[in-house]
Amino acid sequence: MATPTLVKGARATRSTIALKLAMAISGIVFIAYVFAHMYGNLKAFSGHDAYNEYAHHLRELGEPMLPYEGFLWIMRVVLVLALVVHVGAALALWKRAGAARRTKYQVKKNVRSSLSSRTMRWGGLTILLFVIWHLIHFTIGKVNPAGGETNDPYNLMVESFDLWWMTLIYLLAMLALAMHLHHGTFSALQTLGLTNTATSRARARQAGWAIAVVIGVGFSLVPIFTLAGVIS
Helix, strand or coil: CCCHHHHHHHHHHHHHHHHHHHHHHHHHHHHHHHHHHHHHHHHHHHCHHHHHHHHHHHHHCCCCCCCCCHHHHHHHHHHHHHHHHHHHHHHHHHHHHHHHCCCCCCCCCCCCCCHHHHCHHHHHHHHHHHHHHHHHHHCCCCCCCCCCCCCCHHHHHHHHHCCHHHHHHHHHHHHHHHHHHHHHHHHHHHHCCCCCCHHHHHHHHHHHHHHHHHHHHHHHHHHHHHHCCCCC
8 A cells, every 4th residue: 555655756746747748838839939930020031011911911810710810819828828837837846846955065066967958947037028028019018119100010120120239138038048949849858758769869959959049040130130231
């Protein structure tokens, strides 16, 4: 007959696995979204009309089965739920890890850990703060730091990234996102049981690097080329 301690430990283990699965699945949802969002951002290289037509097309997507902006609202609800799950699971796992560490280590060694893995929590907080600002900037409040109009998506984007400090903020956020994706992708694949061999672990690490570089560079191209005057 199982003792209460063993039963409690088994439940805690199952709960931890469930939290890690929740983080992995919600993280994959965000990866899919940022790829789609990056594609939309790169429309800026096609000019004013192509960029604004893409933004308008998203509002009409799914009509007449969906109402105007119906697809966007469905996507927003899914992303908010994924965000709540991801952040909630991360906080719960962080709390458990702290509780399990009863004594502080005299010397902390990070020989086998990468920089991206050691900065996951702070990187996640940085990304969360940036997402809040990004929504205020382009979606909810539509704030133009340059003081211009806000009713034209393309012009709002160009006028914002014409400011060097806005471009710098954006690039730092993309660096944090790339580092988060680098370790997060490997962790998600590991949680899903896709790193059971040396070959699969190597491929998972390569996938983490590939996604981090593609997303980080892809999102950084528009602000860099806008500041340089190529996109105007």
